[in-house]
Amino acid sequence: MAGRMMSRRIMGKASFAELKDASGRMQIYINRDEISSDAEGTMYNTVFKKLLDMGDIIGIKGEVFKTKVGEESVNVKELTVLSKSLRPLPVVKTDADGKVHDAFSDAELRYRQRYVDLIVNDHVKETFIKRTKITNSIRDFFNKRDYLEVETPILQPIPGGAAARPFKTHHNALDMPLYLRIANELYLKRLIVGGFDAVYEFSKDFRNEGMDRTHNPEFTVMELYVAYKDYLWMMNMTEELLEKVAMDSNGTTEVKIGENMVSFKAPYARVPILEAIKIHTGFEVAGMDEIALKEVCKKVGVAVDETMGVGKLIDELFGSKCEHHYIQPTFITDYPKEMSPLTKEHRTNPALTERFELMVNGKELANAYSELNDPIEQRERFEEQLKLTEKGDDEAMFIDQDFLRALEYGMPPTSGIGIGIDRLVMFMTNNSSIQEVLFFPQMRPEKKAVEMSEDEKAIFHILKANSPMLLNDLKTQSGFSNKKWDKTIKDLTKKNLAKINNTEEGLFVELGK
RNA sequence: GACCUGGUAGCUCAGUUGGUAGAGCACCUCCCUUUUAAGGAGGUGGUCCUGGGUUCGAGCCCCAGCCCGGUCACCA
Numbered sequence: 101m102a103g104r105m106m107s108r109r110i111m112g113k114a115s116f117a118e119l120k121d122a123s124g125r126m127q128i129y130i131n132r133d134e135i136s137s138d139a140e141g142t143m144y145n146t147v148f149k150k151l152l153d154m155g156d157i158i159g160i161k162g163e164v165f166k167t168k169v170g171e172e173s174v175n176v177k178e179l180t181v182l183s184k185s186l187r188p189l190p191v192v193k194t195d196a197d198g199k200v201h202d203a204f205s206d207a208e209l210r211y212r213q214r215y216v217d218l219i220v221n222d223h224v225k226e227t228f229i230k231r232t233k234i235t236n237s238i239r240d241f242f243n244k245r246d247y248l249e250v251e252t253p254i255l256q257p258i259p260g261g262a263a264a265r266p267f268k269t270h271h272n273a274l275d276m277p278l279y280l281r282i283a284n285e286l287y288l289k290r291l292i293v294g295g296f297d298a299v300y301e302f303s304k305d306f307r308n309e310g311m312d313r314t315h316n317p318e319f320t321v322m323e324l325y326v327a328y329k330d331y332l333w334m335m336n337m338t339e340e341l342l343e344k345v346a347m348d349s350n351g352t353t354e355v356k357i358g359e360n361m362v363s364f365k366a367p368y369a370r371v372p373i374l375e376a377i378k379i380h381t382g383f384e385v386a387g388m389d390e391i392a393l394k395e396v397c398k399k400v401g402v403a404v405d406e407t408m409g410v411g412k413l414i415d416e417l418f419g420s421k422c423e424h425h426y427i428q429p430t431f432i433t434d435y436p437k438e439m440s441p442l443t444k445e446h447r448t449n450p451a452l453t454e455r456f457e458l459m460v461n462g463k464e465l466a467n468a469y470s471e472l473n474d475p476i477e478q479r480e481r482f483e484e485q486l487k488l489t490e491k492g493d494d495e496a497m498f499i500d501q502d503f504l505r506a507l508e509y510g511m512p513p514t515s516g517i518g519i520g521i522d523r524l525v526m527f528m529t530n531n532s533s534i535q536e537v538l539f540f541p542q543m544r545p546e547k548k549a550v551e552m553s554e555d556e557k558a559i560f561h562i563l564k565a566n567s568p569m570l571l572n573d574l575k576t577q578s579g580f581s582n583k584k585w586d587k588t589i590k591d592l593t594k595k596n597l598a599k600i601n602n603t604e605e606g607l608f609v610e611l612g613k
Numbered sequence: 614g615a616c617c618u619g620g621u622a623g624c625u626c627a628g629u630u631g632g633u634a635g636a637g638c639a640c641c642u643c644c645c646u647u648u649u650a651a652g653g654a655g656g657u658g659g660u661c662c663u664g665g666g667u668u669c670g671a672g673c674c675c676c677a678g679c680c681c682g683g684u685c686a687c688c689a
Contacts, residue, residue, distance in 0.1 A: 107649090107651095109648055109649065109651090109652085110645085111645055111646065111647090111648065111652075112644075112645040112646060113645085113646050114645090114646040114647070114648085115646090115648090116647080116648055116649070127648095127649090129646095129647065129648090131646070131647095132646085133646095150641090153639085153640075154639070154640095165647090166647095167647045167648070167649095168647050168648085169647075169648070169649070171647090171648085171649080173647080175647095187623070188623040188624080188639055188640065189623085189624090189639080190623070190624040190625085190638095190639080191623095191624070191638065191639055192624085192625095193638080193650055193651070194650065195649095195650030195651085196649090196650060197650085199650075200650095201625080201637085201638075201650065201651080202624055202625045202626090202637080202638055202639085203624085203625070204624065204625085205624090205625075206620095206624085206625090206681080206682095207681065207682060208620095208680075208681040208682080209624090209681090211681090212681095220624090262689075263688095263689070264688075264689080265688090307688080309687075309688050310614090310686090310687055310688060312683095312687095312688090313682095313683085315688070403686095415689075419689085439689085457689080464689065467689070543681090544679095544680070544681090546680090
């Protein structure tokens, strides 16, 4: 067997050590005379005792036996050094009481050096294994129903399908801007137009917005579209899916999330959003216009501003007064039209749409619609969004003409859903931070300390006191010879510590960034 | 973006009123043949986040900044 040495106890001519591989840890027993072929016991005394450290990777051959204490161990007959660790490994030890000593727990180091985190913190590896179990469970559920997993563009000319600020980039050959997708919804619907009955995609989406413990600039959403279904059908499917995911990942439908026990056992409560607002604020807001809604917001202490339309106001009311109440999985349904430009009008109330969001532990986990498939109405809804943009809402949606053209060829009645995979994994693994469920969460780059020579420091200090300054003045003040000056200023600019600007008034030197 | 913590050895952390920089683990040296959180003895190891200031003297006090975390704001 082979693995990384995670602990070592040397007792004269015999030693115990622990080897760790992907499947776990195993104790090994090493005896000087059994692994050394020469009289000096080189392999044991020099190699094992002196040259090897914790964290080194070794291979062994030997026989399994039980020690006096009853611990299953391998009696090593042959030892091979496979790989040396040059950096000391943080050693985490757990005592008989289960108390952890010297945990590698600094969040910054753990995220920046996830490889170390994974070596020494076994529970971290468990989280990511569970993450894969969850996505496998979802794939399994869909594939058994013959839903087709597809891939759609990440680089999009028009960032559509959601309301968010995109990352922008540029394609040189085509000389055009491209955006990293904020959603893949409009592409999946094009595929439904194309004749697939059900398509899904695990989509890495990108949003250029704030970061906190539930938001990372890149994150994963699973989106599914099924033709000839509506949002009522989708609620039933969602219940079934989440019940299975909970069973496959945790072996139970009862999951502990923070302080709460959450049951993913179907069915889930269904509450219309206006009903929820009535329950938690006491106001009946159905049919209210913008002015009346702003009144209500003021009364219950929700901040409003000029750019907010009816949709956003209701969203705010729900977000700040209701959302956190829904701990057990609950479908919040029938959102007002203004908030849902891609959703089909409600079958009994034209002010509403056939949409639901699934709330779990007070957070949104999924968002689904009966999709709007009327191209004429879709165009009108987009135009309303455009008006919102003009009003100052910088997140209202762009108009995607090609998507409208696709709809004009006819899209069957369809229901779609997006499930936040990172959030789902956070729930199923009881983590409160998205950084704990992403291998490599986004971090600020590490600051590198730039080393300066004495000469460089001297010039840097003069410059720092008076930047920008004329190049000739700086040279004179430094008192350096021509050659020394030339070398020093070139090195400083190379390290981006200084910058030379050629302007009409002459050559200036300023501090770099 | 605002506010609040924190930043000291490879890791986890102490550091008193401002007066020589500390512990445990890791690492190095020595002793020990079935041990167990970490057997015993000795040793190496520091940009106390950075830059200014106050002071005879700063890890500690003051100012500015950097970075992590948290709360809020923003954000389907």
